[in-house]
Every structure is written in structure tokens, then in C-alpha cells.
Amino acid sequence: MSAQLAIITGASSGLGQTFAQHLAQQGWDLFLTGRRTKRLQSIQTQLKQKHGIQVHIQCANLLKAKELQDLIDKISQLQRIDMLINNAGFGNRNDFYKASYNEQNQMLQVHITAAARIIHEVVPKMKHRKKGAIINVSSLCAYMPAPLSYFYCSSKAFLVSLSECMHIDLQKHNISVQALCPGFIETEFHSRMGLITARSWLEQKLLWMKENDVVSISLRHLSSNKVICIPGFINKFIYHSVLFLPKCLYYKISAIQSNKLKTSHLIA
Numbered sequence: 001m002s003a004q005l006a007i008i009t010g011a012s013s014g015l016g017q018t019f020a021q022h023l024a025q026q027g028w029d030l031f032l033t034g035r036r037t038k039r040l041q042s043i044q045t046q047l048k049q050k051h052g053i054q055v056h057i058q059c060a061n062l063l064k065a066k067e068l069q070d071l072i073d074k075i076s077q078l079q080r081i082d083m084l085i086n087n088a089g090f091g092n093r094n095d096f097y098k099a100s101y102n103e104q105n106q107m108l109q110v111h112i113t114a115a116a117r118i119i120h121e122v123v124p125k126m127k128h129r130k131k132g133a134i135i136n137v138s139s140l141c142a143y144m145p146a147p148l149s150y151f152y153c154s155s156k157a158f159l160v161s162l163s164e165c166m167h168i169d170l171q172k173h174n175i176s177v178q179a180l181c182p183g184f185i186e187t188e189f190h191s192r193m194g195l196i197t198a199r200s201w202l203e204q205k206l207l208w209m210k211e212n213d214v215v216s217i218s219l220r221h222l223s224s225n226k227v228i229c230i231p232g233f234i235n236k237f238i239y240h241s242v243l244f245l246p247k248c249l250y251y252k253i254s255a256i257q258s259n260k261l262k263t264s265h266l267i268a
Ligand SMILES: NC(=O)C1=CN([C@@H]2O[C@H](COP(=O)(O)OP(=O)(O)OC[C@H]3O[C@@H](n4cnc5c(N)ncnc54)[C@H](OP(=O)(O)O)[C@@H]3O)[C@@H](O)[C@H]2O)C=CC1
Pocket: 009, 010, 011, 012, 013, 014, 015, 016, 033, 034, 035, 036, 037, 060, 061, 062, 063, 087, 088, 089, 090, 091, 110, 137, 138, 139, 140, 181, 182, 183, 184, 185, 186, 187, 188, 189, 190, 192
């Protein structure tokens, strides 16, 4: 019997690369995408050598319509797809009105347009085979609107809502859907935003998770039939606290926090 196949976007680093490593260890074949060709090639070589699996890479900048279309064309040729991990993403913290709209819009293109386009291509194949799993990498920020992250928070909230719609619809086709909502993870995410993540020992211990832990929790959670996956006790605590807090109080806290961030390049 041939191995199962997973498509992972944003597989050139961080969480996406870690998902690739975990699935490779379990014998999955992989279809990996991202912009950084050299990184993807080195991940491909490593995983093939170590696990004897098939790894296909397709470099694509999800902001470029032609590259997204080429990616979709490649995906459409795949015989079977057992898992899709929509993970590509990036963050920003800025005054929405000071950055150009084109720059802001890039986040919607990667987090929403590209993710939805790939889902639209992949799900019919899964439905046909009555089998599949989809992980949409959202964030705890989906539940925590913040003034310096208009499109980050709202695009991640879109992914939660989309995942819930899909979950309700696709259960009957034996397709599991997960919205993965982590807090802080030790990846290149923050340094790529140009932020220095100064943290105390306690913050490090309490708030920051390792990619490996997040990925293990996410993959285990797939069999639970629950759509929202909040990895880690503290993140769950924050999630429930935000839900219970009166909105007006939450807004005050979020505004104070954003004023602090405005005057500093440090976070966490
Ligand atoms: N780190 C954290 O604290 C948290 C992260 N997340 C989410 O996790 C996901 C993964 O981020 P993480 O691993 O932390 O960060 P990384 O920066 O390590 O990974 C981001 C990935 O997204 C890809 N990507 C970004 N922009 C594009 C683009 N235009 N076209 C194609 N690929 C793109 C990058 O590939 P390349 O540059 O090669 O194109 C890279 O592989 C993101 O969706 C993020 O929002 C959620 C909660 C917390």
C-alpha cells in the first residue's frame, strides 16, 4: 500500500518544517511549499535520506497570482491527498493607516485567499475518497483583537470560522478539520517581523512553546473530532479568560497593551 500524502504550506521553516519532520517520521510522503528554494531543497534531501519517503517541493510565493496558480495546477495533478496543512503566514504590528494598503493586503492574500484557494482544490479529492484531514494554522490572536494587528487578528479569526464551517460540513465525509490556535512559539516568526523578543524567565516558561510540542499536540488532536485546538495549558487558560472577560474590560486591556508596544520594539 502506498504511503499517505500531506501538503504543507510554509514548510521552509518553523511550524511547517516541524510538521514535515513529524509526518516524515510516521512514514508520510510530503508535498512542501514556500518561497525559500534552498531551504526547501535541504529539507527535502534530509527527510528523504533519513526516512526513505517521497518529498516533492514546489516553490511558490502565495502573493503572486501566477505562482499560486502553478501551485494549484501541481496540486490538481496529485492522485491522492490525505492531509493539508495550511500553515504559511507572517505577522506584523503596525498602525494600519500608516502602512500602505497594498502592504496590509498581503496578509489577507496569504492567510485567507491562498489558504481558501488550496482548500477549494483539495477538499473535492478528499470527499471523493471519503478520507482526509485539514489543519488551518490560526492563532490565539483570533480571539484577541488588538489595535496594532488589524489584519493579523481578523485573518486568523477568519481561519477559525472557516474551519468551523468546514468541520460541520465535512464530518459526514470523514474529513477532520482543525483550526490550530497557538500562542507564542519559538520560530523565526517574530524576528522576521523585526521584533526582539525580550522575555523574563517566567514569561519564557509560561508563554512560549516549542514547535515540536505544538505539532505533537495538533496531530494528536486530529483524532478528537474537536475543531479548535489550543495547545498548552496557559494558552487554554488565556483563551477561556478572554471568553469570560466582559468585552469592555478586554478592550481596555488590549488598548493599554498596544500603547506599551507602540513605545517599544520589545514584545512578550
Ligand atoms: N510563531 C508564533 O508565535 C505563532 C505562529 N503562528 C502561525 O504559525 C504559522 C507558521 O509560522 P511560524 O512557523 O511561526 O513562522 P516562520 O516564519 O518560521 O514560518 C512561516 C512560513 O510561512 C511561509 N510564508 C510566509 N509568507 C509566504 C508567502 N508570501 N508565500 C509563501 N509562503 C510564505 C514562509 O516561507 P518562505 O519565507 O520560504 O516563503 C515560512 O515557511 C503562521 O501562519 C503563523 O501566523 C500562530 C501563532 C503563534
